[in-house]
Amino acid sequence: MNTHVGAPFATGPADAAGGLDPAGRSGYADHPPRMGFFTDTSVCIGCKACEVACKEWNSVPEDGIELSGMSYDNTVSLSASTWRHVAFIEQVVPPDAVPALGDDLAEPPAPRWLMASDVCKHCTEAGCLDVCPTGAIMRSEFGTVVIQDDVCNGCGYCVSACPFGVIGRRETDGGAHKCTLCYDRIVDGLTPACAKACPTESIQFGQLDELRERAEERVQELHNAGVAEARLYGENPADGVGGTGAFFLLLDEPEIYGLPPDPVVTTRDLPRMWRHVATAAVALLAAGLLSGLGRQP
């Protein structure tokens, strides 16, 4: 398993087609289909069973019992010790967006409450995996991204490389931690803890291509029902991270949920960075050696 530390520079939009098979690209000749999550936030009821089930199954320590003042969200964000995070967004719909119901209905519209369970995206082009210097972060045979805790030395590079702000470094043990897509469960054919616990099937686990089809149907269904703002997030293999293994159905702009609207994996630009570094280094070598020329004292 330790050899699957990434395919050097096998990234970029041109690779989008192969991007659907990150496990194959990482060297697994014969591997199971790519597995993932489809989180349909339109049916999330904010029960946080996913947060609890994840903590229980993965023995994730508590990470603060404080009131945030952010609606019912006292978890605040994904972190080293929060691998599922339910966001709560309270919105007052502006009057001009409310369908005209007649002047006799002058009552203000009820606030809209958005709830969404966020998780590691298990990117096709995973910045965290690319930059990890120890090989602790690896691609599993299911195409998911997993941190090997016994290898991680806590350098923190993955934390800053993640365009979604998913990974954190845990104060108590110094290591980086995130969702494993319950590797230890799916390798035995079980459903990840969060999806298993979800009472509304807001979190769906399965083969990624099947989930994508199901998600397309669900968006159509919602559009037909008049929910024009329903859109998928992360399902497109042509996006900046080659599509995500965990994708979402959202009812507003991604940034309202704390998600970046157009994330691009940083390593797409790395070949250009290396060329600039090489040019700069040669210039320094030349300047340094030339500095000795001229009048001898």
Added chain:
Amino acid sequence: MTGNGRANGRKRGGRAGGEQLMVPPAEFGSYYGRPVLKDVVWGMPDVPGYLFLGGLAGASSVLAASAQLTGRADLARTAKTAAVGAIGLSALALVQDLGRPARFYNMLRVFKPTSPMSVGSWLLSGYGPAAGVAAASALTGWLPGIGRAATAAAAVLGPGVAGYTAALLADTAVPAWHDAHSELPYLFVSSAASAAGGLGLFLVRSDQSGPARNLAMAGAGAELIVKRLMIHRLGRVAEAYQTARAGQLMNAAEILSVAGLATAALGGRHRAAATLAGAALMASSAFTRFGVFLAGQATARDPKYTVVPQRERIQRQAEDAAQASSPA
């Protein structure tokens, strides 16, 4: 879409400091104003300190080789000693900054060109011993042949050590670092040249410090130009380099660079002036690294630096697509 009247999740992009803005503040959506990205876990002063010391070491090794080739033994010995001292402190700072310092050796478990930190670890494990042997030989006079080979090896690897740290920062999702990926390598090596030249000016008597003065002036000049280009090209994200503590440090660095450059150019052959110029250029280089570090930290902490440029990119792409599909 619910439009502009959203009561929750909208905030006006505010800013600190009093400098003039190049672009008007934008309205953007966020989740309770919370950052999209995780805060940078790399510590102060360890990591920016390393950026400075690694650059100082790498460029000093080139200066040492140049001095040795042109028969300036004092300058060569001083530069080699500075290089090994700076890289030693760097190694300590880097190990201390790890979440699990006892596992530092896992850095050499794999070699990954997709990870600048992996490349840097291998560079440092080649460069460090070379710089050490070069300095030991210069200080003791033992094994001059091996000392020359080590001096050459350190001079070849040194610029890599000074430059790779730019890719280290730029290869992240942190807007102020990633967006500057075309300029940071040049900024970092010129800043390194300025610091190493400055150290030579500071410590070596004037009849031998000619190469240090040349390198310091070239480095400081290039640093000033690259910084301007970078700020000019960065657009909205440039604000992070111009405001708050990062802005103060970058400003101070610029003043010190100009002062050091002028002093070195006009009075660099006089001992007192050279000392002043050298100190100013070293300080400028350190301030630049701390400024760059803090600017990145600020852009990771404020969602506007993530959301607004990405929204603008989406809009640009939509406009381009509309233009491409409309008949010419």
